[in-house]
Amino acid sequence: MNKPPVVTIDGPSGSGKGTIAKLLADRLGYALLDSGALYRLTALAALNAAVSLEDEARLAEIASNLDIRFAIAGGEVAAMLEGQDVSRDIRMERVSMAASKVAAVPAVREALLQRQRDFRAAPGLVADGRDMGTTVFPDAPVKIFLTASAEERARRRFDQLQGRGVSVSLRDLLEDIRARDDRDMNRAASPLAPAEDAVVLDSTNIDIDGVLQKVLELVQKRIS
Numbered sequence: 001m002n003k004p005p006v007v008t009i010d011g012p013s014g015s016g017k018g019t020i021a022k023l024l025a026d027r028l029g030y031a032l033l034d035s036g037a038l039y040r041l042t043a044l045a046a047l048n049a050a051v052s053l054e055d056e057a058r059l060a061e062i063a064s065n066l067d068i069r070f071a072i073a074g075g076e077v078a079a080m081l082e083g084q085d086v087s088r089d090i091r092m093e094r095v096s097m098a099a100s101k102v103a104a105v106p107a108v109r110e111a112l113l114q115r116q117r118d119f120r121a122a123p124g125l126v127a128d129g130r131d132m133g134t135t136v137f138p139d140a141p142v143k144i145f146l147t148a149s150a151e152e153r154a155r156r157r158f159d160q161l162q163g164r165g166v167s168v169s170l171r172d173l174l175e176d177i178r179a180r181d182d183r184d185m186n187r188a189a190s191p192l193a194p195a196e197d198a199v200v201l202d203s204t205n206i207d208i209d210g211v212l213q214k215v216l217e218l219v220q221k222r223i224s
């Protein structure tokens, strides 16, 4: 039997992956995997348990035993850790930084691999992350690598956080984005990189609707 199709959307922080993945999943009636949330949840659980981010064995144990669930609340996906809605907590800057460290640990990635593959279900899946097209779903029929300049991505994040009433400096955000890009691209385990068969889309000068239209065109061409 053919496996349900997967559309993978990989790329650096702030490139618009989460936004496009959600819109696309809604349009297609597909399930959604926000794989970054799994790394964020692992990081939050480690911070809550005061586990050192250098302690790779304990981090892998946490990733293997995560008690998590994604629930739909008011049209949004809520991330639940041990029964608590932690959707806001996992987006905090200190958790973002910790997630990028935790994600560099090969045993953590290994522990989360099958959990991610289990999201594949009929009629299809949209999966957003860093290694969806390269490692987790190498047989996906549609692979997108979404990118944008670091300055544009920092500006987007700035607007997003300001909209939520979080006060941040644009310069700090740009530094954080560059540090995270560097760690995500240069780690040994599943580094951030386009799959050989991915279509690279630079959204620096394209709005959300423009990106969605391009992705929908690709899906229509490749998934009948």
Ligand SMILES: Nc1ncnc2c1ncn2[C@@H]1O[C@H](COP(=O)(O)OP(=O)(O)O)[C@@H](O)[C@H]1O
Pocket: 011, 012, 013, 014, 015, 016, 017, 018, 019, 020, 156, 157, 159, 160, 203, 206, 207, 208, 211
């Ligand atoms: N093409 C785009 N043009 C302008 N803003 C965008 C675009 N794509 C996404 N955004 C905005 O940028 C912010 C970051 O997008 P998000 O989807 O969270 O990125 P990622 O998941 O890649 O980190 C959001 O506020 C989103 O609305």
Ligand SMILES: Nc1ccn([C@H]2C[C@H](O)[C@@H](COP(=O)(O)OP(=O)(O)O)O2)c(=O)n1
Pocket: 012, 013, 014, 015, 018, 035, 036, 037, 039, 040, 096, 099, 100, 101, 103, 104, 128, 129, 130, 131, 132, 180, 184
């Ligand atoms: N498949 C994935 C998804 C995320 N990660 C890492 C990379 C990031 O530093 C963290 C958080 O990812 P997330 O996609 O939520 O981050 P952004 O929204 O793009 O800022 O996890 C990963 O290594 N592999």
